[in-house]
Amino acid sequence: MRRMESLYSEIVVAGCGNPLFADDGFGPAVVERLKELELPENVTVVDAGLGGPHFIFTLLNPESTKTLIIVDIADFRGEPGELRWLSVDELPVGSYRDAHSWDLTEPLQVIKDDIKIRILACQKKYVSAPEMVIGITDEVQRSIPEAVSEILKEIGMNN
Known part of the structure; x- marks a missing residue:
């Protein structure tokens, strides 16, 4: 049986958002699909829910975690449903907040030199x-x- 939510995996995939608020449920929905698949042992998939990236920091250890993939909705002025990979540097300070209005851009900036951070953003509609x-x-x-x-490609699995 594979581990789903162990601490300090090499790759952490975190779906952020709240299914109670329409398109904000995108991240958790992607995570649910990923959990149905047989993933490598070095990958942890977690529904980060409302606490979002703030919670994710407790799952990371620069000694062992090499990649963090955040899956979330965003508004990058694309077409609704359009996907875009973003880097931490593409998030202007103050632009990425969790449900408690904590600015998460700064803590992501702090860890980006130790852990590769990829953000798979989906353009929200509503x-x-x-x-x-x-x-x-x-x-x-x-x-x-x-x-x-896209996530399977990013973690080195071709489907």
């Missing part, structure tokens, strides 16, 4: 917060299989 709307829009839903494929 985020309902603070109202609850369960269900991802069709455009973002359609990008989930492509996101899974």
Whole structure:
């Protein structure tokens, strides 16, 4: 049986977001698909939920963790459902916040020299917060299989 959420894996894939707020459920939905697959032992897949990247920092150890892949929605002025790989340097300070409005760009900047950080962002169409709307829009839903494929490529698995 494979480990799903062990500490300090070589590769950590973290889906961020909240399924109660429409497209914000993208990250957790991608993680659910990944958990259905047989992944290498050196990969940990985690639903980081609302605490998002702030929580992820507790799963990392520069001694053993080499890559962090964050899966989340974003607004990079693309078409709804469009996927884009972003680097930490492409996140302007203050642009990436978790549910508690903590600016996460700075802590990501701090660890980026020790751990390779890749952010797979999906252009949101609609985020309902603070109202609850369960269900991802069709455009973002359609990008989930492509996101899974992109992550498998990134971790060295060809599907």
